[in-house]
Structure formats: C-alpha cells, structure tokens
Amino acid sequence: MITIIGYGEKLRELRLEKNLTMDDAAKIVSVARSTYAGYESEFRQPSLEKMTLFAHYYNVSVDYILCLTDQRERKDRNEGFNTKNLLTGELHWDGVPLNEEELKHITEFLKAIEERSKKNQTGKKFG
Template sequence: MFSKRLKLLRLNKNLSQKNLATYLNISPSTIGMYEQGRRQPDQETLQKLANYFNVNIDYLLGRTNNPVPLDSSDNNINHNKEIDQKINDLIKEVEKTDGLMFSGGPMDEPTREVLLKMLRTTKDMAEKMNENNKK
C-alpha cells in the first residue's frame, strides 16, 4: 500500500522522483525502490514524507484511508463550523478537486457523481428534519 500511495501523492504534485529525492536527501533510485515496493523507508523518512505531502503516516502505510493529519490546523479551524457548512465545504472540495482518492485508489467520475448526490441529499434531509423538530 505504501508504494502505491507514495507514487500517487508524488504524481498528484507533479513531482519527479529526482525532485522528491532531493527534498528527502536520498537518491532517486531509493524513491523508485519505495514505489516498486522493494524497499521501505525508515521512521524519519516516513515523517518527512508525511510532512511534505501533509498526510499522516498511517495513511502512507495504508492503515487508514483518511490522509488528514490529526493535528492539522484545518481540523482545528473546522471544529467551530456548523455541520451544514462542513458539508457545503466538502461538496465544493469534491466538485473542484482532481485526483481524489477513495478507498485507497483514484476516484472515478461515476463514483464522484454518486458521492456528490449523496452529500447533497444528506444535507437536504438533515435540513428538513431539523426544521420539523423545531415545530
């Protein structure tokens, strides 16, 4: 899983193996071996990769499908938003972002459309239920 995630993250940033290797201060062939699953990085390199791509290590290793670091400042900012605003933000993010990942792989267009429809329906249903509960 690590090899696939590393390669997808690198490609999504339009980075060459050489550029990533330069940032990590390792050889490009080491990046190639990581992406082929022939070698695993040490803890320090994993942390550098997680920081560089702004994902958590568990995501890199395939132990979670949530790439967002637990201490992300975005998470802390979002705690005070109302859920309807969070859903609106998520809808906008899904609409505008190319190369989204879902269940460890790239999300195809039909899946994206179903996800958007479900998010909008969920928001509409919650609004109606909330209105009915206020009466």
Template sequence: MTMGDRLKELRLQKNLSQEAVARAIGITRSAYSHYEINNRQPVYETLIKLAFFFHVTTDYIIEGETRQQEAGLAREETQELLRLLNHMDEDKRKASINKMLSVIRESE
C-alpha cells in the first residue's frame, strides 16, 4: 500500500471529501489530490498536519507502520489527563503533576 492509498483510506474512514481534508489542513484540494494519487509527496509541515488531522503517526502515513491505534490512544489518554488536571484545584494539580514527573523520571 502506498502513502496515497493510506491517505485515501484514512479520508474515506472519516467519510470526508478531498476538499474537506484540504481545507482542514490549509492546502488546496488539487494539492491533496496529488498526494492520494502519488503524483507528489507532502512537505514535512503538511505531513505533520495530516498525521494530526487523521490521529495517526507520520510513520503510519509514510510507511504504513501500524501505530495508528497507538497514536489515537495516546492522544485520548493525554486529553483525558488534561481534562482531569484542568478540573483540579491548583494544589492538587501541582501535586499530581509532581507525582507524574516522579514516575517518569524513575522509568528513565
């Protein structure tokens, strides 16, 4: 499967048009179309926007690495942590962040 095939598959999974994807990441529909038919490859910045938009890694778009679900899970977990932290009072938030940093440092 090519990069263009993966982009098309991701787009169709979301039931989106090429125009909708292009508009969302700030490029023309024509440019996006060329990515899907493998006439061109996106520049680095566009590749990052595509990965973020589709909730996959750049590796997945480029090489088909099966990290799509991992990227989605990591993003969901991060959003949930941020939501929880934002709803805590300042003291609890600082204590929670310090505990997380402690655990991270221990695992390095």
C-alpha cells in the first residue's frame, strides 16, 4: 500500500524540523493559528502567496510542499541566466550572441529591477 503525504503533512514536517509551534508558523505567513492548523489538517488550502512564503522560509520548493517532487532544494530562479553569463558574453538571444553594449543595457535594466524589487519587499514577512 502506498502512503501519500499531502501538503499538510509536509508543512507539519517542515515546521517540526525547525522546532516551531503552530503559532510560530502562522506568524510566518501572517495568519491566525487556527488558519494555520487548517493548513496542516488540509481543511484549508493556503494561497499560492502563502505557499511561496513557506517555501522561502523553509528553503524548499513549492513543488516539494505540494508533494510533486521529492527534491527539497529550490532551484535558483536565475539558474542559467546570471552575472557570470553577462560578464563572460555567454548570453545570447535566440541563438544570436549579444554584444558588449547590449549586455551593458541588460545589466543596467536588471539592476534597476533588483532595486525596485528590494524596495517593494520592505515590510514583507518571512519569519
């Protein structure tokens, strides 16, 4: 017989690994303890935003929490597209390599996005 663990059990396992109470876990995503308890019992379904906050806090993927994968590690969102690619000129668009000037503009654009993102995250709760 195959036992399938649902997202509620995953949330419980992750919470206990960090030695957190239900109150602590509820505070991570700014919900009442009773709401969080509903997540663990699967009486309630957390929103995608709440799942993402849990995944970030526990450093796992949402897919892991939802039991879609056994791999706990989150893949870097920038995997395959990072500063190293920009600096070494390995980046291309649809098979056409980008020149230094194009890479400079892309870098400036990404830095602006990063700054805006940092400003927008002020006040968000991760634990």
